[in-house]
Amino acid sequence: MQMQESKRGGWKAFPYIIGSEMGLSLASTGWGCNLTVYLITVFNIKSIRATQISSIVSGSSFLFPIAGAILADSFLGSFSVITIFSMISLLGMILITLTASVNFLHPPPCTNASLVALYTGIALASLGAGGTGITVATMGADQFQNNHDKNIFFNWYFVISYACIACSSTVVVYIQDKINWGLGFGVCVAANLTGFMVFLSGMRYYHHVKPKESPFASIARVVVAAIMKRNAARNNCYFYGSAELSRLNHGPTTDFSFLNNAALKLESNNQSSDLLIEKRSWKHCTVEEVEDLKTLLRIVPLWSSSILLSATIGVFISLILLEALTMDKHFGKNFEVPAASFLTFNILSTCVSLSILDRLVFPWWQKLTGDHPTPLQRIGVGHLINIIALVGSAIVENQRLQVVKKFHLDDQPGSEVPMSAFWLGINLTIIGISEALHYPGQVAFYYQEFPESLRNTATAMISLIVGIGFYSSAVVIGLVRRATDWLPDDINAGRADYVYGIMAGIGMLNFAYYLICAKSFNYCAAVKLNVHSVT
Structure with missing residues (x-):
């Protein structure tokens, strides 16, 4: 049975x-x-x-x-x-x-x-x-x-x-x-x-x-309703979705005011608010749905700053694999580590860093300042450490290319460079520390700031960031290939250290953009968290 x-x-x-x-x-x-x-x-x-x-x-x-x-x-x-x-x-x-x-x-x-x-x-x-x-x-x-x-x-x-x-x-x-x-x-x-x-x-x-209904459908309804009622006269009469909310009479906020039309009641609407909203018409949205979309729009600048962060990581991972393929990967005399296995440094670093941060660093920070670090502070520090890893990668690659020139390997495609690939583990470890800060920080931030009806999409936002970041890294590599000779098919004949330097510069500019967005961002009024400096 x-x-x-x-x-x-x-x-x-x-x-x-x-x-x-x-x-x-x-x-x-x-x-x-x-x-x-x-x-x-x-x-x-x-x-x-x-x-x-x-x-x-x-x-x-x-x-x-x-x-x-x-x-x-x-x-x-x-x-x-x-x-x-x-x-x-x-x-x-x-x-x-x-x-x-x-x-x-x-x-x-x-x-x-x-x-x-x-x-x-x-x-x-x-x-x-x-x-x-x-x-x-x-x-x-x-x-x-x-x-x-x-x-x-x-x-x-x-x-x-x-x-x-x-x-x-x-x-x-x-x-x-x-x-x-x-x-x-x-x-x-x-x-x-x-x-x-x-x-x-x-x-x-x-x-x-x-x-159940996707939260993205609610977002789409607001946009469609705002467009359909774009020429409607503003009568300050809005749909609230329930009699209780209507009695509170809190109208929509003034920013992104063009979206307020989505919740506007028209004179031809003779049916009750509850009945119209129950039908889920594409012409009728509640003030709450409008404000939910506005919250997402306020988050977009901060969200966009994480795309370039992920793009630099994508370029880093791509190039570091090519470096590992050309370097001495032996651990001892008889065991050779596969090139892709060096990414384990990144994975283990992230896991260990998460444990150390939660058990040691954050409690120490709380004792020192009287409060836990905010999600924006964690993301900001992650940005900085990511830049350090890119600068370190440029230095290691520069040293590798000096070894290439010393042994005249730049005109011998496929030759192994007599330099240990375990040098790559240093910057993979640093990137892991960065990820342990900014990825959980982003999850916490989006979950905290997303409207309650959209909180299940918080992890989807992170996934979207990383996905776009990897696509962007492929585009960046293609642009570098077209504009310079830094990335030939034989990396020993190129200047990947310059690419790392460019990525570090982009990371610095992106960090400055992040600081501007973070300092101008107002936390959700319902949360009432510390909104002081993010650095």
């Missing part, structure tokens, strides 16, 4: 949600983190072009979750979305595995069929990973009724996610690089299939939340 809905969810569903997250996360990061190396070493794609493709894939992996979240919240529900996109990602990874295993699809020589299979597999795997990412976390949280249990679930979710990323960037990458690419991608296929089967096996234990 089918289990009653009231008895579903809770900790009975936890093992299945976490088990599916382990498999799906291991699979998606297992093929994604080593994609640049695969494109260069197997498909003979030029190094800079490979980094641009990887940046676009990384950007998509952060943008697709937004589409998945909208589908889950508004149309299909979390269970259906996870099921559909798990199968899509499985199909994509099977195609990628075939390109590494089947002679017909495995270059050289590179054929149209192999490229079609590769790019189709990458597109499907990216789409599938994006559709399951945030949705698994949302469905897991939906299994619990109280915030304490939800917090415990999120702690486990992020621990498992980081552990899977670390495992993928070390064990799976090592199998791909040192044993066999087909076997390495096959591990990802097996992980995806296992995670999917674990998810399906817990079907009778899940509590299902019915799809």
